[in-house]
Amino acid sequence: MASPQFSSFYPDFLVQRIWERCIKCKRCVKECSYGVHVWDEKKKTLLADDSKCVGCHRCEAMCPTKALVIRRHPSDFREHALWTPWHIKNIYKQADQGGVLLTSTGCAQPYKNYFDHLVLDACQVTNPPIDPLREPMELRTFIGPKPESLEIEKVNGKFRLKKRLPPLIQLEVPIMFAAMSYGAISLHVHQGLARAARDLGTLYNTGEGGLHASLYEYGSNTIVQCASGRFGLHVDYLNAGVAIEIKIGQGAKPGIGGHLPGEKVTEEISKTRMIPVGSDAISPAPHHDIYSIEDLRGLIFALKEATEYKKLVFVKIAAVHNVAAIASGIVRAGADAVVIDGLRGGTGAAPTMFRDYIGIPIELAISAVDKRLREEGIRHRASIIASGGIRNSADVVKAIALGADAVYIGTAALIAVGCTMCQRCYTGKCPWGIATNNPELIKRLPPDVAYEKIYNLVKGWALEIKEMLGAMGINSIESLKGNRDKLRAVGLTEKEMEILEVKHAGE
Amino acid sequence: MPFELNASIYHYSQVNNLIREAIAKGEKELILTGVNGHRYLFAGVSAEVRAKIYGTPGLDLGCFMRGPRLEVFGNVQDGAGNTMDEGKIVVHGMGGDVIGYAMRGGKIHIYGDVGYRVGIHMKSYQDKVPVIIIGGKAGDFLGEYMAGGVIILLGMNTIYPERPIAGIYLGTGMHGGKIYVRGKVKESYLGLGLKPYPLDGDDEKELERLLKEYCDDFQMDLSEVLKEDFVKIIPYTHRPYGKIYAY
Known part of the structure; x- marks a missing residue:
């Protein structure tokens, strides 16, 4: 028996289609490079596999009738401050495939951002501010x-x-x-x-x-x-x-x-x-x-x-x-x-x-x-x-x-x-x-x-x-x-x- | 008349400037004497010239160079042929560490022994196949991360008869290219997953062709070199990182 792939059970995103807006133009099928949207020729309808969705919002942005909404999947695990869905799903992935977790972009953890704890000064009354529209301002x-x-x-x-x-x-x-x-x-x-x-x-x-x-x-x-x-x-x-x-x-x-x-x-x-x-x-x-x-x-x-x-x-x-x-x-x-x-x-x-x-x-x-x-x-x-x-x-x-x-x-x-x-x-x-x-x-x-x-x-x-x-x-x-x-x-x-x-x- | 320069009274930068000036004037043959630890000689020089170098060139001889053919009558220090593109370095002596790092083309022929980490991350592309031939023995990590090209290790002209022909971690992480070793090499000295293989007909032709040129450079007897069998070490995969991730 094939081993179950736990990581595919709980998609990160939900593809929501507003059917009264959808004109079945199949644009979503063309746009998604991850193969989420599929045209079912027999039933003449569009299907979506949430488990493949990465949340890039391409289909939503390109849909000519704005019939798509990509949301965080509402299915919840029981709340736990330590074992958040991120940790749980990472473990599923590694248990399914073995190997090193791979990702992209920069650090996603909420460490203290020092830029957000620093404020800038501005002149008031004395030493008047300079208006860059009327005075030269050098960024060189x-x-x-x-x-x-x-x-x-x-x-x-x-x-x-x-x-x-x-x-x-x-x-x-x-x-x-x-x-x-x-x-x-x-x-x-x-x-x-x-x-x-x-x-x-x-x-x-x-x-x-x-x-x-x-x-x-x-x-x-x-x-x-x-x-x-x-x-x-x-x-x-x-x-x-x-x-x-x-x-x-x-x-x-x-x-x-x-x-x-x-x-x-x-x-x-x-x-x-x-x-x-x-x-x-x-x-x-x-x-x-x-x-x-x-x-x-x-x-x-x-x-x-x-x-x-x-x-x-x-x-x-x-x-x-x-x-x-x-x-x-x-x-x-x-x-x-x-x-x-x-x-x-x-x-x-x-x-x-x-x-x-x-x-x-x-x-x-x-x-x-x-x-x-x-x-x-x-x-x-x-x-x-x-x-x-x-x-x-x-x-x-x-x-x-x-x-x-x-x-x-x-x-x-x-x-x-x-x-x-x-x-x-x-x-x-x-x-x-x-x-x-x-x-x-x-x-x-x-x-x-x-x-x-x-x-x-x-x-x-x-x-x-x-x-x-x-x-x-x-x-x-x-x-x-x-x-x-x-x-x-x-x-x-x-x-x-x-x-x-x-x-x-x-x- | 070749262009002749006594390097001993100059800083390496001055020597390189004089070399570049001479080449710009159309000199094709250069002779450098009194070379004593001068770094970066011929760095980035892009020209079809020949040079005889007497003494001991310092760090990174011929790094990034494209075309020059250098013959060194002495030893070379670390990094000779670093990221070299085309050309040739012949050394009538020994070589230091990291010879031919990330070399992309051309040839390096060393008469004697070399140090650690030689030929790391050499790579080949289309008709550019870099070659390093070592007449003596090599230190650890020979051909590590090798992505292309050919390394031949003879173990003959050595001052270290007691040492094994190559150090440990031979070819670790290699994912392209070939390493030929004359005689036998202990499997425990090879990088993870690698094995020595016997040569096939094409290998033998390639080896003979490359070694003929090497023997001509040092007046060695090719038949003597070929008397002993060689083994070859090749990557077990071209995608060493292909299966280590979970998505």
């Missing part, structure tokens, strides 16, 4: 090492710098697009990100999957990534962008590598990653040439030497317990920027236990790293780029006030192109055409649409940031960096405030 940010001091000389009656500044990357807005590989997301999303980055004056990051031939033209807005798998990594690729990011870790899965399952390695992906079609693309947990800070320095300078010191080298780590000491080592190893990816950083695929229980919140990590680098007198030698759970422009402002130079957004950019956070990117069946490379599904999100949505989002955030800066009475994002006086805590402990270096509201 420079990424890379800054000199210890500036020496100025007078030549022919004109002042000029004695020594040339090291190469820096100029961003018009302190928001960049986080590494998401071609393979994890569709080529159309990559094209949208690249174009948006160009028009916004910022950078996008290729992730580890190599660079598609169509994207080389966006080089001056590109960060290329060198991860442990070294996929699609060759001299043209290293020289394609303005920065090379060595990926050591990722907030969604600190301490482990990644793998793109063979199913997702299609013909096009295979060309870019330079591996055979259908084979697993495995990125080992460590870079096997990096077992120490000295080894990291070895790779940083190998990359700099190979690109003739024209590119900045970033090093990305997951925010973990000793993040401040690690970041200090990274700066001393010669990195031009330290990228810290916090507990809530997203992913296309990660073991659930890693996504939800490993790493520390980004807010604490930013502050700890900024403080440590300042104390050691090396803060100017590298920029801090923060990522992992940046949801809105206020989060950006708070991250910068805590000490970051700029932020990366990943999940927010994907939500901008229609992601509904169903957390099933790892299946490769994304019905919204985002986290998939199925040739039929990617048509659902053309590059132009991806571009427009991402561009709009960041444009909106940039306006909001200018407004918030103006309200605080400052006219340049530079003046906000590490400026914790603009922050106050609401409902944080002494210890938390000590780490964040903020005062409590009312102080």
Whole structure:
């Protein structure tokens, strides 16, 4: 007798069809890539298998008569504070199949969100606020090492710098697009990100999957990534962008590598990653040439030497317990920027236990790293780029006030192109055409649409940031960096405030 | 007249700049003398040139390079051929750790022994099949995570007669490519799930072709090398992570 599959007994979602609205056009059947909706030819009716529904809401959104509603399944287990349905169903899944629970996106557990316990300042009466509509407001940010001091000389009656500044990357807005590989997301999303980055004056990051031939033209807005798998990594690729990011870790899965399952390695992906079609693309947990800070320095300078010191080298780590000491080592190893990816950083695929229980919140990590680098007198030698759970422009402002130079957004950019956070990117069946490379599904999100949505989002955030800066009475994002006086805590402990270096509201 | 440079008075960055300048001027043959721990020589150089290197190049010789053919009269330190794309490195001596990490194409021929973690995550794609041939013995983790290409381990030109031909965890996690070992290798030294297999006709042809070029590089006698039988180690699956998840 076949063993019962407990996990299929209790669907997460209920597909509710309002029959008086349904015109049986079968659009839902076409839209669902998980096979929930089925047309029964004999009975001339539509059937739905709730157990396959992932809650992506594609059918509901596309139904021309709004005849579908996707709801959390109302069937309840008896209430128990400890054994919630999430735990029960995870155990069913593992009992049915054995193996590691897999999921996507960032941490879904309700840890304290420090951004939500920090409030911003605004001017009242004295030091009047600045209106960005009538006065210049600068979001321009420079990424890379800054000199210890500036020496100025007078030549022919004109002042000029004695020594040339090291190469820096100029961003018009302190928001960049986080590494998401071609393979994890569709080529159309990559094209949208690249174009948006160009028009916004910022950078996008290729992730580890190599660079598609169509994207080389966006080089001056590109960060290329060198991860442990070294996929699609060759001299043209290293020289394609303005920065090379060595990926050591990722907030969604600190301490482990990644793998793109063979199913997702299609013909096009295979060309870019330079591996055979259908084979697993495995990125080992460590870079096997990096077992120490000295080894990291070895790779940083190998990359700099190979690109003739024209590119900045970033090093990305997951925010973990000793993040401040690690970041200090990274700066001393010669990195031009330290990228810290916090507990809530997203992913296309990660073991659930890693996504939800490993790493520390980004807010604490930013502050700890900024403080440590300042104390050691090396803060100017590298920029801090923060990522992992940046949801809105206020989060950006708070991250910068805590000490970051700029932020990366990943999940927010994907939500901008229609992601509904169903957390099933790892299946490769994304019905919204985002986290998939199925040739039929990617048509659902053309590059132009991806571009427009991402561009709009960041444009909106940039306006909001200018407004918030103006309200605080400052006219340049530079003046906000590490400026914790603009922050106050609401409902944080002494210890938390000590780490964040903020005062409590009312102080 | 080849371009000749005494590296001993320069920093590695200067040496690389001079190499790049010479190549840009159209030099095809280069000779470097006095090399003593200079790192990253020929890093990212993309050109069809030949170079003779006298001394001991430092970390990451020829990393990311595409095309140069380097002949080293001495030993090489760690990371030679790191993520190398095309070209060749011939070493008339020994090699350090992580030689040929993530190498995608080209050849590395080492006369003597090598250190740990050599040939990790080599990969092949279409007509690009990287090859590492080691005349001596290898440390632990040879060919770990190997995704493609060929590693040949001879165990002949060694200064460690008492050691086994390869260290432990040979080929751990390999999911592509082949490792040929001359003589026998203890199964307990192999990575999880791997087994040594006898060679078939195609393997023998491939081995002979690759070893002929190797023997030519070092004036070794091919028939002597082929006197002993080889075993091959291949992955037990191309999808090592295919079945470890519950959805």
